[in-house]
Amino acid sequence: MSSRTFTPALILCLAAACALSAACGGSTPRRRAATAEAPPPAEAPAPEANVLPAAGEVAARKLPPPGVAEVRGAVERIFKGAVKIDSVPSFAVGDFNGDDSQDLAVAVSPSPGRLGEMNDELAAWIIKDPFAPPPDGSSSYGAARRRALVEEDDTLLAVIHGYGAEGWRDPQATQTFVLKDAAGQVVKARARKVALASAHESRLPRLLGDVIDETVGGRAGFIYYDGAHYAWHDPRGYRKPPPLRVVHGGMVKAAQQ
Numbered sequence: 001m002s003s004r005t006f007t008p009a010l011i012l013c014l015a016a017a018c019a020l021s022a023a024c025g026g027s028t029p030r031r032r033a034a035t036a037e038a039p040p041p042a043e044a045p046a047p048e049a050n051v052l053p054a055a056g057e058v059a060a061r062k063l064p065p066p067g068v069a070e071v072r073g074a075v076e077r078i079f080k081g082a083v084k085i086d087s088v089p090s091f092a093v094g095d096f097n098g099d100d101s102q103d104l105a106v107a108v109s110p111s112p113g114r115l116g117e118m119n120d121e122l123a124a125w126i127i128k129d130p131f132a133p134p135p136d137g138s139s140s141y142g143a144a145r146r147r148a149l150v151e152e153d154d155t156l157l158a159v160i161h162g163y164g165a166e167g168w169r170d171p172q173a174t175q176t177f178v179l180k181d182a183a184g185q186v187v188k189a190r191a192r193k194v195a196l197a198s199a200h201e202s203r204l205p206r207l208l209g210d211v212i213d214e215t216v217g218g219r220a221g222f223i224y225y226d227g228a229h230y231a232w233h234d235p236r237g238y239r240k241p242p243p244l245r246v247v248h249g250g251m252v253k254a255a256q257q
Contacts, residue, residue, distance in 0.1 A: 063102055063167060066093050071106055074160055074168055078124060078176050082117045083108040083156065093168070094189035096159060097225045098209035102167030104160045105212050105223075107183035110150050118150040118178075125158070125176040130223055130232040148180050157182040157212070157223070159230065179230055182223060184214030190222065205233055 071091050075083065091106035110118050117123065129148040150156065156178050163173035195211045196204065211222040211233075221234045 092189040094210035101162035104168035
């Protein structure tokens, strides 16, 4: 090929290459700008979660102070006339069983002619004597299984366990303990942390919830829930129970000291 023929051909090739490069270089910034200016895709809303409040959130809810009419209504809902309360009832509220739901403790007495209903084995309440000591060599849980009976002249303390955020006011709050001769002149609740701070651990039973301060028969103490039933604590004569051990057959027995 001659130099005259090669030169125009080379010039044409270079011109075509420059034009192609310019076209590609010009479109890249526009594509980048379009990509940068495009808004990000909208996020789909998260589905609503079925989350129940934690126990602490239920406990933190502010409940109104209990009224006499509410207390009477709760007692009637449970006992349906089998017990009566004073015209000015003695009662207290607190989380006595430690389940983060407010409970009610109220002094009651058996209604005349209704002892059969009170002591019915199928009744909707559990009758216990909080002053009865456990049998020798057994645990306090064994005492919880002993059945007590209400008598005509008993002074009773009814403890209605709460249910959920509404506590003892909730219509589903039906679990109730009836404590024999356990109603003092004044029924007062004391917070668990205050009770724990009042004495050394060795001088206190295992407390799961708030306690009920009372003076019963001239004795000052408190009633507490131990996970199975309610018991009386006398700070003057309390002795820490021995640890439990498993014996033959899977039964639990207090260790001999």
